[in-house]
Structure formats: structure tokens, C-alpha cells
Amino acid sequence: MVTRWKPDAAGRLVTAAMALFEEQGYDATTVAEIAERAGLTKRTFFRYFTDKREVLFGGAEELERRWVEAVQSAPADACPLTAVAAGFAPVAEMFEGIHAFTRVRARIVNANPELQERELIKLERLAGRIGAVLRARGVPDHAALLAAHSGVTVFHVAFGRWVAQDDPAALARLMEESLLELRSVTAG
């Protein structure tokens, strides 16, 4: 068997998949079509992704890793929500480089209830992980849960504003804005 070197096969597969998802819908697109459009084989696709959904959700682990590490490294005296917000900068940095991809991805996810559900359970798990890190920092259970969910709400709302506009570098600022707005809204 002749194996040729395929420069950036993963990148080509993502580009092909996103184009097909937009053109003909996510449900109607097969892995075979994605591979063909990328000029690669199905076998190569499965070397990088377990299924077509992973093209859209492959970034979830990196997001979680960055956020969790930042909360773990936050100053010991930071209040719970401030510790959670320590994840905003590294998370924003990750997304800045993939703004164009993320905008297309958001259109695809929002057009498909099953993908939306998947997105929400990823956020729920992210909140669970962040809550666990807060508890490990000594924050009581209930406060940890609420601070983690509030931080993820800030991310979720700011993220929605970010994909709706043109400036890749705006995410960090939008998260800070949403955090201030959340503090104001909950101030009573």
C-alpha cells in the first residue's frame, strides 16, 4: 500500500465537513462525502475523528482543560466567581484563532436541535468540572455549583454575542462585559 504524506489532513477534513454541513445540512452529510471532498479516504477521516460530530465538538476538551487549569491556578484568596473568571482569558485566546470556523459552526449547531442538546450537555459538564475544582479549593458545595454555573452562563451569553459579530479579538472583552452585567443584574 502506498501511503502519501497528506499535509494538514485534519484541517482539510474540517474545511470539507463544514462546507458540506452548510451546503446540504449536517444530517444529510456522510463521512464518505467529507473524505471525498477533502481528497482523502474514510480511513484517514477516522484517524482524526471518531465520527462527523467530533468535527464540531473536538474543541470541547481543550476548552475544559484551559478553563480548569486557570481556576486551579487562580490566587488562593480569589472569591469563587473571580476564580472561575480566571478562565476567560485563556478560553478567549483559544477561540480567537478559530473565529471564522466558530461562526460557521454556530450556524450549523443552531440549525440542529440534536447538536444544540449536545452543546448544552458539554456546557453542563464544563460547569460540573469547574464546580469540582472550586470544591477542591475549599469552596462549599452549593456556592461552588452556583459560581461555576454563573461563569458558564457568562461564557455562553458572551459567546453568543461574539459569534454574531465580526471581531475575532472581542471575546475576552465580551466575557468581562457579561460578567459585570451579571454582577449588576444579581446585585438586587
Added chain:
Amino acid sequence: MVTRWKPDAAGRLVTAAMALFEEQGYDATTVAEIAERAGLTKRTFFRYFTDKREVLFGGAEELERRWVEAVQSAPADACPLTAVAAGFAPVAEMFEGIHAFTRVRARIVNANPELQERELIKLERLAGRIGAVLRARGVPDHAALLAAHSGVTVFHVAFGRWVAQDDPAALARLMEESLLELRSVTAG
């Protein structure tokens, strides 16, 4: 055709479905089995429910209706999160009467990722509806979204504590506690 009067057919179907979901798992249970256990026909089942999932999620509309009406009727000068919290009492009242059902339901949903995703998208839609009511009350977009999500987070967290304990009447108090804790956690 002989049609016999079936007292509380819907209630019997729910009881049968919940027992089967617990005994053999949600996925493994068919509508035919639910109907048989209840001593009714599949046709009767479909008079009350579109599918077996609706046995678990049939209450979502009532929850949304109660909450939305409460926010709409909140005093005009209530701050956004206080307007959202006006839904806590009517929502708690709805759940108090079905505490035993809700505890079993929570075990079933938590054991099944697909049902968990469904639960989360219902909460997301609930937040969207509450946000829309806040906007109609004159709350700016961004604040409305954050207040609605914060209120739903409070409900979600308090609800999780409520189904883990024995007191049907505790939900209203647990929501108030979680609201206070949220205010404290976000106070900075």
C-alpha cells in the same frame, strides 16, 4: 367496539411507565409494555402521550406557563432578577404535589445521557422565554438574558437539591436559599 370507562388512565400509564423505566431501563421499555402493565391499550397511551419520552417531559409546558405568567405579573419596578424570582413560588407549588414522581424521574433522566440533553434544552428554552418576557418589560437584551439564565440556574441547582432529599415542601425554600447564595457568590 366496547369502550369501557378507564378512571385516571393517564395516571395509570405514568405509574406503569415509571415502574418499567426503573425496572428495565428507559431505552428497553416499549409503549406496548407500558400499556400492558397499566391494563390499557397502546391506542389509549397515544391518546394521552405522543411517545414514552412525553411521560417524563409532559410537565415542561406547565412549568414554563407558570413561570412566564409570574414574571409578566411581577411589579413593574421589580429589578430583572427579582421579576424572574417571582416564578419560584408558583413553580414550587406545581412540584410539591409530584415530589415522589419527580424523584423517580430524576433517577431515570440522570441515568440516560439523551434524556439529560433533553432536560437541558428544555431549561435553555425556558431561559429564552423568560428572557423574552423581561425584554417585553423593558429590560435591555443583555441584562434580560443574564437575569433569565441566572434564575434558571437557581432553579436547576435548587431542584437538584430538592430531589435528593425527603421534604416535598422544601423546594420554595431551597430556591430562595440558592438565590441568596447566587447573589452572595456574584457580589464580588
